[in-house]
Amino acid sequence: MHPSTLLTLDTPAAIVSLPRMQRNIERMQQRADALGVRFRPHVKTSKCAEVVAAQRAAGAAGITVSTLKEADQFFAQGVSDILYAVGMAPHRLAHARDLRQRGCALQILTDSVEGARAIVDHGREHGHVFEVLIEIDTDGHRSGIRPDDELLLSVGRVLHDGGMRLAGVLTHAGSSYELHTPQALAALAEQERAGCVLAARRLRAAGLPCAVVSVGSTPTALEAASLEGVTELRAGVYVFFDLVMRNVGVCSQEDIALSVLTTVIGHQADKGWAIVDAGWMAMSRDRGTAKQARDYGYGQVCDIDGLPLEGYVLSGANQEHGILSHEGAPDADIVARFPTGTRLRILPNHACATGAQFTAYEALAADGGVARWPRFHGW
């Protein structure tokens, strides 16, 4: 049964089921432990101190961030082992150096000779040794150097010979989000592992240091058969999961820890629509399930207890209006089924995008207690 708080909170609100979140955290930590690697969660999903504290309590070793604001915020909260996993822009080097000089063991990333030179130049100018990973491209989806590219050694040499600490290599097989079978995911996980390990081996063979071999995405982390040669695993969205991950096949609807609490504010009875106060400002504009086997529109409708109401989705969204309808034939009883004032919960397509629309999560404990957990926003 839902606690009465879910009837009195203003809506829309971002509800985090703590039992589900805790289960997700333990599942991923156990994967990393079983695979014999450190686990460094990506905190861009939650941007929330309490969520990250739970990940660290379960055994996480350091965190991964996508912005220096995340690094600032979590360093201020006592996390000092931080990997900034986006290619370093030269204008951010002073900010990164400041964090390091204040005691944050911040690692940075590059994938080009120019990027490496900018790091070396800034480091030398300021008498500072940066700790740098080289980004490896193992699936062609975004940034990075291919493991067999000569460029890898050039970048490594610029960093190492320039007096920086070449810490290792990093890759992210983000194309895993486009797959949906365990076989394909396991194959991509092996490609991710093998590519990153090859890059490390080539650096070492060239006489360059490469202590860290860091891989991961939520789907490949969960489906990897072996992480031999890898030292560190990263994943982010697993902490909440979402409908895209359900379609990828690495979680069920019952694992999804984030939902948007919403209120029915009206109807278009003849169309079978209920209008709710979760529009795209609450759900985000993410339509990640649109190109997957199961399209949930802007989200799966659940009752206030979080139980999915099969066949009911948010089929449309304006800024502060969501259109709730039955897939296929319109529901002729929509007004009686969901009267004005009814509270529902919507499972999101993409937890990272939906969470970012809110200033706080409402953390719902197993005993029905609800705590407000702030999250930050912007750069």
Add this chain to the structure above:
Amino acid sequence: MHPSTLLTLDTPAAIVSLPRMQRNIERMQQRADALGVRFRPHVKTSKCAEVVAAQRAAGAAGITVSTLKEADQFFAQGVSDILYAVGMAPHRLAHARDLRQRGCALQILTDSVEGARAIVDHGREHGHVFEVLIEIDTDGHRSGIRPDDELLLSVGRVLHDGGMRLAGVLTHAGSSYELHTPQALAALAEQERAGCVLAARRLRAAGLPCAVVSVGSTPTALEAASLEGVTELRAGVYVFFDLVMRNVGVCSQEDIALSVLTTVIGHQADKGWAIVDAGWMAMSRDRGTAKQARDYGYGQVCDIDGLPLEGYVLSGANQEHGILSHEGAPDADIVARFPTGTRLRILPNHACATGAQFTAYEALAADGGVARWPRFHGW
């Protein structure tokens, strides 16, 4: 020429061109003045005190909001004539009443007998007279009562006989976003006007008061030939415009006042990609141009001065990575054209969604001065 500030601001940043914004504000105010109606801008686009101050200075009469947080914030900043243009959820009545009792002339909205009864019941219980508009559906896209529906009079009677102040009728032809010719927009504007005026006439013929006849969307506001019988016009996104509005045909790229300043952080030379630090967290996930005649991906790439670089778009986006590429044939010279560290500006698909990703706008004046204008977020 760009001011040096655009070279030193951290990125991504939301740049507002003040000359363009001011021109957009004056264009819409002049439209309303010429059509002989009050203009009540929708502040959900900007959520920014300085932007709304410019709209009011140009002649706006009151504001429209999409959340009670917007009402709270702008009332605290001295705006007291506020229309909350989302169907009233019963649980928000106490909040609305509090605003009114503190001196805010807040108008609220309903489109059902149950909604009207909830307003009447709450008002009577607390000895408070709410000022209520009835929402009219003139294009079938969302909420509201059709102008010829018997329900209109029922709702009007519940409110009026229940002692509330029936202030008038309101409609929003949001389906205008799906059109792209002046003829079709003018026809929809006339449908919006005629439907709302008909609803007002029916209420008055039934002996019910109906002082306010409020219509509007940016495209219909700009293409309406006549607003006879209308008292008030509303529009929101016109203040910044965006690529969706460019495709609808009501602005040019040169009118778009919002852009995202970004930095090139890497390349995939063989694919013709530059990687920039404006991903979907900066641009939003809005892909509103995907179903229009001209698809801009996640946005149109411009140089640092805001001049569009024809053929270059953000073709893909991860959370903090944007993929910049040339449409059609890849640009073999991408690295030389956009070296690491290059600053660019991206015109967004949807200004309301992109703005919401930032904690502030960087307001760029004609003289090159840049001021930081905070905007708020959440509910």
